[in-house]
Amino acid sequence: MISRFSALLASTLVEPTLAFLLPHSNLTSLVSRHGSLAEKSARYSSSTGATLQSIVDSLRSGSVNQVMIVSGAGVSCSAGIPDFRTPGSGFSRDDLSIRYDNLHKFNLPYPEAIFDVDFYAKDPMPFVTLAKEIWPGVKYKPTLTHCFFSLLNKKGLLQRVYTQNIDGLEAVAGVNPDKLVECHGHFRSASCISCRSVYDAELCKTNMVEKGEAPSCSVCGGIVKPDITFFGEVMPQRFAQLIHDDCASTDLVIVLGTSLMVAPVANIPDWVPNGCTRLLVNRDVVGTFRIDNVNDVILQGDCDEGVRELCRLLGWEDELDMIFYGLK
Ligand SMILES: [Zn+2]
Numbered sequence: 001m002i003s004r005f006s007a008l009l010a011s012t013l014v015e016p017t018l019a020f021l022l023p024h025s026n027l028t029s030l031v032s033r034h035g036s037l038a039e040k041s042a043r044y045s046s047s048t049g050a051t052l053q054s055i056v057d058s059l060r061s062g063s064v065n066q067v068m069i070v071s072g073a074g075v076s077c078s079a080g081i082p083d084f085r086t087p088g089s090g091f092s093r094d095d096l097s098i099r100y101d102n103l104h105k106f107n108l109p110y111p112e113a114i115f116d117v118d119f120y121a122k123d124p125m126p127f128v129t130l131a132k133e134i135w136p137g138v139k140y141k142p143t144l145t146h147c148f149f150s151l152l153n154k155k156g157l158l159q160r161v162y163t164q165n166i167d168g169l170e171a172v173a174g175v176n177p178d179k180l181v182e183c184h185g186h187f188r189s190a191s192c193i194s195c196r197s198v199y200d201a202e203l204c205k206t207n208m209v210e211k212g213e214a215p216s217c218s219v220c221g222g223i224v225k226p227d228i229t230f231f232g233e234v235m236p237q238r239f240a241q242l243i244h245d246d247c248a249s250t251d252l253v254i255v256l257g258t259s260l261m262v263a264p265v266a267n268i269p270d271w272v273p274n275g276c277t278r279l280l281v282n283r284d285v286v287g288t289f290r291i292d293n294v295n296d297v298i299l300q301g302d303c304d305e306g307v308r309e310l311c312r313l314l315g316w317e318d319e320l321d322m323i324f325y326g327l328k
Contacts, residue, residue: 260286
């Protein structure tokens with residue numbers, strides 16, 4: 001397995017991040033049109049293997065206590081955050097036109113420029129403008145799904161959250177940063193793009209969010225940015241440091257709100273041990289999840305609805321709401 005990891009990591013070390021703003025206004029109607037989650041559970045759970053009820057029983061009994069979360073843009077939809085995606089994830093020509101339209105306000109020469117480190121060195125303002133909007137805890141608040149991760153953490157059941165998102169809402173919801181692997185970086189640290197000197201993250205936030213400008217490095221005078229992975233930059237080492245042991249020791253993987261199309265995160269559900277239960281909470285059946293896989297349970301629909309249903313069955317709904325409504 002190690003060599004497989006190495007090959008995959010080597011091929012995906014430069015994993016660019018790009019924001020695309022896609023409409024989500026029809027999300028609720030999509031879910032209701034396709035039936036309730038309870039119906040979905042009955043339809044999609046294997047009759048001979050894992051079921052939603054068996055997951056509930058194992059979590060309540062404590063026989064499962066190393067829960068790995070793999071999440072994507074879908075977990076942040078209800079926060080109103082634009083859909084963050086990475087290039088190469090199979091966009092159609094229509095998707096491209098949506099991307100260009102939504103990024104038009106940044107006046108970019110090409111959409112990817114907003115996360116291009118060379119472009120940032122010449123013109124940091126488009127990213128600064130975006131950063132002002134999406135800086136964690138400033139405008140957008142965690143969703144019920146982020147609060148579920150926090151509840152798992154509080155109960156000592158969370159092994160790790162692997163997220164493709166850069167919105168940082170897991171930490172805002174109360175997930176301990178030790179439990180987080182933000183595969184494309186985060187806003188809690190900052191550094192110079194020229195000499196890589198560490199820059200105070202709070203000072204970076206003040207400069208970008210309040211003053212609307214990119215800070216300068218006190219060592220070399222270069223431009224500073226939050227440690228979000230840009231095009232041409234290497235993914236945070238934390239992923240490679242933790243993924244092997246986490247996959248070997250997890251006893252339940254829950255995949256939420258992702259198309260599972262961008263490696264290496266897309267491969268995580270296939271790296272867990274044989275026999276490990278995999279729960280998918282998503283609008284579509286993705287990756288290698290299959291209705292007839294005995295270890296797969298699929299809740300097809302909105303993430304927040306799926307999480308609420310799971311917590312209701314677990315008897316955790318009140319605790320979940322306390323976290324969600326307790327957020328400032
Ligand atoms: Zn510097």
